[in-house]
Amino acid sequence: MVEAVHASTAGEPVSAVGVGAPGPLDHLGGVIHEAPNLPGFIEVAVARDMSARLGVPVFLDRDVFVAALAEATFGAARGVRDWVYITISTGIGGAIVTDGKLLRGVSGTAGEIGHVPIDPNGPRCGCGNIGDIEALAGGANIAKHYGVASAAEVFAAWRRGDERARGIVERAQRALGDMGVLLVNLLNPKRIVVGGGIATGEPEFVFGAMRTAVRERAFTVPGAAVEIVPAALGDDVGLVGSALMARERVAGRQPLG
Amino acid sequence: MVEAVHASTAGEPVSAVGVGAPGPLDHLGGVIHEAPNLPGFIEVAVARDMSARLGVPVFLDRDVFVAALAEATFGAARGVRDWVYITISTGIGGAIVTDGKLLRGVSGTAGEIGHVPIDPNGPRCGCGNIGDIEALAGGANIAKHYGVASAAEVFAAWRRGDERARGIVERAQRALGDMGVLLVNLLNPKRIVVGGGIATGEPEFVFGAMRTAVRERAFTVPGAAVEIVPAALGDDVGLVGSALMARERVAGRQPLG
Numbered sequence: 463m464v465e466a467v468h469a470s471t472a473g474e475p476v477s478a479v480g481v482g483a484p485g486p487l488d489h490l491g492g493v494i495h496e497a498p499n500l501p502g503f504i505e506v507a508v509a510r511d512m513s514a515r516l517g518v519p520v521f522l523d524r525d526v527f528v529a530a531l532a533e534a535t536f537g538a539a540r541g542v543r544d545w546v547y548i549t550i551s552t553g554i555g556g557a558i559v560t561d562g563k564l565l566r567g568v569s570g571t572a573g574e575i576g577h578v579p580i581d582p583n584g585p586r587c588g589c590g591n592i593g594d595i596e597a598l599a600g601g602a603n604i605a606k607h608y609g610v611a612s613a614a615e616v617f618a619a620w621r622r623g624d625e626r627a628r629g630i631v632e633r634a635q636r637a638l639g640d641m642g643v644l645l646v647n648l649l650n651p652k653r654i655v656v657g658g659g660i661a662t663g664e665p666e667f668v669f670g671a672m673r674t675a676v677r678e679r680a681f682t683v684p685g686a687a688v689e690i691v692p693a694a695l696g697d698d699v700g701l702v703g704s705a706l707m708a709r710e711r712v713a714g715r716q717p718l719g
Numbered sequence: 720m721v722e723a724v725h726a727s728t729a730g731e732p733v734s735a736v737g738v739g740a741p742g743p744l745d746h747l748g749g750v751i752h753e754a755p756n757l758p759g760f761i762e763v764a765v766a767r768d769m770s771a772r773l774g775v776p777v778f779l780d781r782d783v784f785v786a787a788l789a790e791a792t793f794g795a796a797r798g799v800r801d802w803v804y805i806t807i808s809t810g811i812g813g814a815i816v817t818d819g820k821l822l823r824g825v826s827g828t829a830g831e832i833g834h835v836p837i838d839p840n841g842p843r844c845g846c847g848n849i850g851d852i853e854a855l856a857g858g859a860n861i862a863k864h865y866g867v868a869s870a871a872e873v874f875a876a877w878r879r880g881d882e883r884a885r886g887i888v889e890r891a892q893r894a895l896g897d898m899g900v901l902l903v904n905l906l907n908p909k910r911i912v913v914g915g916g917i918a919t920g921e922p923e924f925v926f927g928a929m930r931t932a933v934r935e936r937a938f939t940v941p942g943a944a945v946e947i948v949p950a951a952l953g954d955d956v957g958l959v960g961s962a963l964m965a966r967e968r969v970a971g972r973q974p975l976g
Contacts, residue, residue, distance in 0.1 A: 486940045544825045560822045567907020568801045569944045574904040579897045580837050591936045640836045643848065647831040650824020679848045681834065683743045687826045
């Protein structure tokens with residue numbers, strides 16, 4: 463990472479560096495407690511170690527939170543104070559913003575919408591949960607249920623009329639619809655901003671499922687108040703958000719805090 | 720209501736009145752938009768009308784929110800800034816408090832945890848949703864599924880070993896467990912305070928289901944951080960909370976705001 467920062471700056475002065483990483487982590491202390499996809503990466507003081515090598519302050523926060531900061535600043539959530547950011551990709555994650563502030567929870571782990579159980583008869587998730595939203599509608603799980611390497615292959619088979627693909631895709635649509643109803647009835651947001659590879663690649667699958675379920679099954683008042691919209695910043699959302707986060711924190715501000 | 724206020728004060732001076740009511744309502748304007756169990760009770764300006772009759776300011780808020788205020792002030796949530804209040808009674812409702820502030824949402828309807836779908840094969844709820852937590856574990860629905868007038872009869876039959884009661888009670892336990900996992904993974908609260916007639920009358924049913932599911936299926940970090948505890952104020956929680964709410968608002972403060 464240190465080499466990458468040096469290479470990418472091409473000699474330009476750098477005043478601070480922001481790092482977005484999957485949780486759980488301590489964003490103030492700059493320590494990643496555990497990285498689920500990097501075995502042995504336990505209690506690593508990323509901010510301190512990188513800062514010592516780079517000679518500038520380094521700030522750490524969760525990937526989904528810096529993405530939400532980017533969407534709030536330059537993207538689809540500008541000017542909105544009560545909203546939710548959702549990413550639907552290999553996995554499913556979220557960030558809840560209430561009255562302009564990020565809901566972090568008492569240990570900083572809040573927002574794990576992918577790991578909310580919604581089907582007692584659903585498949586087991588990698589997290590140990592049963593029938594949670596990610597087990598049913600996360601890209602990696604959609605691919606795994608069909609026995610292929612990528613969710614794109616399952617969507618292609620579904621378009622060809624493949625019965626088994628249809629079952630998997632319809633079950634995932636149901637899960638995303640339930641997620642929409644959950645968010646609307648529980649949090650009453652003004653906007654739900656949805657990004658990630660599957661939201662970008664299969665917009666009708668994602669937005670159709672969520673909007674239809676909210677219209678049919680959520681309460682009328684919050685259902686009419688919500689807009690379910692695509693994220694605006696695409697693949698760069700993490701980079702933009704990490705830079706924004708570092709800019710705010712080097713100035714002594716806590717973004718969305 | 721006006722007569723009841725006069726009768727209950729027994730001539731003592733009253734400086735303000737607080738009213739807790741089911742939503743959706745406009746707490747600042749003092750208007751109940753709709754009372755689901757009172758047909759024709761639409762857009763009623765409760766605060767203005769009662770204030771005109773009583774000659775003192777009248778303040779309105781949602782029943783579950785004034786209950787949460789009471790538990791935060793005198794009850795099981797004293798000193799806690801990130802927590803959730805849940806009532807499990809005829810229906811199931813909730814209030815989310817984050818960093819000491821009530822999460823109201825953009826229309827003031829947030830917290831409807833009872834109307835979160837968690838079983839696509841579950842029964843239909845009065846709200847139109849399918850397989851939501853209240854459809855499976857609300858007292859009125861537990862009674863209805865068994866064909867009796869009260870949930871207490873179903874719990875009694877379950878204790879006698881009745882098979883049909885067992886199916887209904889186990890399904891409700893599963894729903895309450897899923898609710899616990901949902902709250903812990905999505906909101907990462909320090910405490911979940913659970914009140915209402917069923918939580919009081921059947922504590923092992925409620926707390927056993929929630930604690931076991933959180934231990935077995937929630938993420939480790941937020942699962943270890945949460946305490947799931949009984950509400951402290953019993954049946955008077957709404958009265959205490961309404962009075963507290965009026966006392967704060969007559970002084971120009973927004974409680975939990």
